[in-house]
Amino acid sequence: MIQIDHLIQDIELIRSQSPLIHNITNYVVMNNTANALLAIGASPVMAHSIDEVADMAGIASALVINIGTLEKAWVEAIIVAGKTASANHIPVIFDPVGAGATPYRTAVCRQIIADCKPSVIRGNASEIMALGDTGLQTKGVDSTSSSDAAIETAKAVALQTRAVVVISGQTDYITDGQQTEKVRNDDPFMARVTGMGCTATAITGAFAAINPDRLEAATHAMAVMGIAGKIATGKSRGTGSLQVNFLDELCNLDANTIRTHIKQ
Amino acid sequence: MIQIDHLIQDIELIRSQSPLIHNITNYVVMNNTANALLAIGASPVMAHSIDEVADMAGIASALVINIGTLEKAWVEAIIVAGKTASANHIPVIFDPVGAGATPYRTAVCRQIIADCKPSVIRGNASEIMALGDTGLQTKGVDSTSSSDAAIETAKAVALQTRAVVVISGQTDYITDGQQTEKVRNDDPFMARVTGMGCTATAITGAFAAINPDRLEAATHAMAVMGIAGKIATGKSRGTGSLQVNFLDELCNLDANTIRTHIKQ
Amino acid sequence: MIQIDHLIQDIELIRSQSPLIHNITNYVVMNNTANALLAIGASPVMAHSIDEVADMAGIASALVINIGTLEKAWVEAIIVAGKTASANHIPVIFDPVGAGATPYRTAVCRQIIADCKPSVIRGNASEIMALGDTGLQTKGVDSTSSSDAAIETAKAVALQTRAVVVISGQTDYITDGQQTEKVRNDDPFMARVTGMGCTATAITGAFAAINPDRLEAATHAMAVMGIAGKIATGKSRGTGSLQVNFLDELCNLDANTIRTHIKQ
Numbered sequence: 001m002i003q004i005d006h007l008i009q010d011i012e013l014i015r016s017q018s019p020l021i022h023n024i025t026n027y028v029v030m031n032n033t034a035n036a037l038l039a040i041g042a043s044p045v046m047a048h049s050i051d052e053v054a055d056m057a058g059i060a061s062a063l064v065i066n067i068g069t070l071e072k073a074w075v076e077a078i079i080v081a082g083k084t085a086s087a088n089h090i091p092v093i094f095d096p097v098g099a100g101a102t103p104y105r106t107a108v109c110r111q112i113i114a115d116c117k118p119s120v121i122r123g124n125a126s127e128i129m130a131l132g133d134t135g136l137q138t139k140g141v142d143s144t145s146s147s148d149a150a151i152e153t154a155k156a157v158a159l160q161t162r163a164v165v166v167i168s169g170q171t172d173y174i175t176d177g178q179q180t181e182k183v184r185n186d187d188p189f190m191a192r193v194t195g196m197g198c199t200a201t202a203i204t205g206a207f208a209a210i211n212p213d214r215l216e217a218a219t220h221a222m223a224v225m226g227i228a229g230k231i232a233t234g235k236s237r238g239t240g241s242l243q244v245n246f247l248d249e250l251c252n253l254d255a256n257t258i259r260t261h262i263k264q
Numbered sequence: 265m266i267q268i269d270h271l272i273q274d275i276e277l278i279r280s281q282s283p284l285i286h287n288i289t290n291y292v293v294m295n296n297t298a299n300a301l302l303a304i305g306a307s308p309v310m311a312h313s314i315d316e317v318a319d320m321a322g323i324a325s326a327l328v329i330n331i332g333t334l335e336k337a338w339v340e341a342i343i344v345a346g347k348t349a350s351a352n353h354i355p356v357i358f359d360p361v362g363a364g365a366t367p368y369r370t371a372v373c374r375q376i377i378a379d380c381k382p383s384v385i386r387g388n389a390s391e392i393m394a395l396g397d398t399g400l401q402t403k404g405v406d407s408t409s410s411s412d413a414a415i416e417t418a419k420a421v422a423l424q425t426r427a428v429v430v431i432s433g434q435t436d437y438i439t440d441g442q443q444t445e446k447v448r449n450d451d452p453f454m455a456r457v458t459g460m461g462c463t464a465t466a467i468t469g470a471f472a473a474i475n476p477d478r479l480e481a482a483t484h485a486m487a488v489m490g491i492a493g494k495i496a497t498g499k500s501r502g503t504g505s506l507q508v509n510f511l512d513e514l515c516n517l518d519a520n521t522i523r524t525h526i527k528q
Numbered sequence: 529m530i531q532i533d534h535l536i537q538d539i540e541l542i543r544s545q546s547p548l549i550h551n552i553t554n555y556v557v558m559n560n561t562a563n564a565l566l567a568i569g570a571s572p573v574m575a576h577s578i579d580e581v582a583d584m585a586g587i588a589s590a591l592v593i594n595i596g597t598l599e600k601a602w603v604e605a606i607i608v609a610g611k612t613a614s615a616n617h618i619p620v621i622f623d624p625v626g627a628g629a630t631p632y633r634t635a636v637c638r639q640i641i642a643d644c645k646p647s648v649i650r651g652n653a654s655e656i657m658a659l660g661d662t663g664l665q666t667k668g669v670d671s672t673s674s675s676d677a678a679i680e681t682a683k684a685v686a687l688q689t690r691a692v693v694v695i696s697g698q699t700d701y702i703t704d705g706q707q708t709e710k711v712r713n714d715d716p717f718m719a720r721v722t723g724m725g726c727t728a729t730a731i732t733g734a735f736a737a738i739n740p741d742r743l744e745a746a747t748h749a750m751a752v753m754g755i756a757g758k759i760a761t762g763k764s765r766g767t768g769s770l771q772v773n774f775l776d777e778l779c780n781l782d783a784n785t786i787r788t789h790i791k792q
Contacts, residue, residue, distance in 0.1 A: 034722035056630055068310065070316075071314075071315070073599075194302055237515075238511055246768065291574065459559070459562075502567065502780055503779050504771065508772055
């Protein structure tokens with residue numbers, strides 16, 4: 001259950017503090033996620049060199065790790081950054097893009113979870129299921145499972161890793177293994193824009209940077225994605241205008257809009 | 265000559281099967297091409313690590329190779345992915361971005377063609393001419409030749425490589441060396457959006473994934489680019505809105521629109 | 529003081545000559561900067577492999593270096609490209625993204641300035657201040673200082689490096705250490721789009737490619753950013769539409785628009 005006043009307060013905190021979010025993410029979505037973080041009010045930085053990731057993670061308010069276009073040197077830097085962040089109690093948000101699609105991806109996901117101790121793991125249903133079952137074969141980076149089918153795995157992964165686990169889909173589930181929140185996003189259109197899941201992960205970094213309650217922070221991020229996505233979808237002819245309108249809605253998100261769209 | 269019913273059927277097949285298209289492409293266009301593939305109904309994945317490209321190419325329905333921002337490690341991965349795909353009869357679509365601009369680029373293009381055995385090669389006139397003549401110096405990645413001047417070279421390259429060769433320009437030519445198709449795109453405005461050629465190559469991957477007739481698949485891809493591009497151009501004030509409208513048109517492309525724009 | 533006729537003439541030169549601008553830039557902004565260069569009329573190429581950067585820089589009319597997502601191999605290629613360009617009297621434009629954020633970034637900036645001898649250095653106030661004072665700690669890539677506070681440092685850096693130094697902000701300052709130009713950009717909204725500074729640097733490359741007066745070229749670039757940015761902001765609901773409108777305005781920039789917006 002979202003407490004609307006908490007969500008509004010979190011957005012105000014992001015806008016007033018403009019927390020630095022260090023992203024080690026994939027080439028496809030770097031631009032989108034930087035713009036989404038700026039639109040919500042955070043300050044993104046993208047840096048992946050082994051020569052600076054520890055320094056950058058050390059001054060950040062959250063670290064976002066996304067393996068969309070992973071390779072060996074990037075994984076090494078991710079581990080260094082993640083260890084630095086978790087040693088300094090800086091929240092680490094992990095997006096296991098394409099987990100299950102290749103053995104390499106699945107193995108890297110397990111290594112990152114073990115070494116970087118993420119506060120939040122966010123993926124689609126297929127990815128979360130692959131984290132719970134190394135034998136699962138997924139198809140690329142788009143989900144082939146429903147969120148409902150993945151919820152039990154998500155709870156198990158949450159309990160095992162002590163991370164909050166988020167399954168994105170038409171219904172988002174956010175769980176720490178014991179308590180589970182739901183956010184409904186009725187429109188499947190968002191899944192046809194590349195990187196919307198990655199954007200959700202980055203936005204989770206912004207909320208986790210200013211709210212120590214990780215279950216609430218992740219739930220707030222999903223709620224914001226849902227509201228901005230729903231309004232933007234209603235104004236859009238296709239996935240081109242949807243991307244433009246989505247950023248505009250993130251910029252303009254205010255208390256009134258939130259109250260209108262979350263009915264309790 | 266495009267058979268309209270075949271084109272409509274191909275689009276329906278892409279939308280119903282959502283074929284996985286594995287892209288090893290350049291940093292500049294990754295986002296655009298992923299979004300264009302999603303808009304037409306395919307499922308894109310971008311992966312370039314030597315540790316997973318063979319696995320990813322092996323589960324894909326087409327492999328798209330684009331050397332826009334090439335470097336040594338990427339070329340090695342391209343060769344591994346391309347050999348895996350062609351050994352598994354998965355169509356390889358190759359975009360020789362900037363062929364002729366530097367000796368390195370031209371040499372890499374020849375290696376990729378020899379080792380990966382592409383089903384379709386798509387470039388602008390300068391690039392295709394550089395494939396036929398190693399001595400040609402082109403200027404960066406924008407064409408300095410007309411499509412008409414390159415058609416004889418395209419036929420020769422097609423016969424020599426057994427690939428279908430596509431020259432993009434105000435008129436697109438699609439040839440297997442014996443049969444040549446033409447698609448007219450009257451508006452030069454599209455050339456002022458970065459990566460439109462790369463998008464054409466990626467869309468060719470989507471059609472080749474579901475249509476084994478490579479000449480027809482490539483012709484369909486060029487036709488779709490032309491129709492969506494023409495409608496989008498008519499609605500746009502500049503290259504910013506053109507990109508947005510282009511994706512929207514790809515999303516909304518239906519049988520009626522196709523019949524209206526292809527007169528036979 | 530901008531001479532309006534000179535600015536209009538420069539834009540006409542860019543559009544008629546379409547100079548090749550070689551960019552070694554960061555992953556986040558490659559697409560934006562390529563599209564901005566195409567919109568103003570230049571021909572962008574992105575290439576970073578050590579195997580071709582000297583060849584590419586050698587045929588370019590300007591080289592744009594941006595360290596946003598730097599790493600060791602890229603820095604090596606930057607140095608080779610920069611030395612080639614400056615040895616061939618091709619203007620080098622340098623964007624010290626995030627200077628001061630990590631010791632590695634600041635050290636690389638100093639190396640690039642020493643080895644590549646940039647004609648123009650463009651950054652935000654924090655970055656320019658970090659170039660003048662190695663001890664300064666900045667926060668990520670967004671400025672935490674005002675342009676006014678950085679102007680004396682900018683003059684000192686200009687005199688020391690013999691580069692024209694540009695500080696972007698609500699007021700842009702362009703200085704060679706002796707003469708200083710100002711361009712006012714009243715709207716802080718542009719700072720919430722990622723890569724607008726990087727775009728300003730790339731556009732500076734287009735002007736420097738056709739105008740040997742580097743102080744004037746850099747001033748013209750800032751003026752064009754300001755005009756297109758102001759008009760686009762007036763038409764936009766948020767940072768999504770701002771990006772679209774900004775590219776459209778660059779495409780449509782003409783003598784009338786310029787005369788209307790620059791009052792002397």
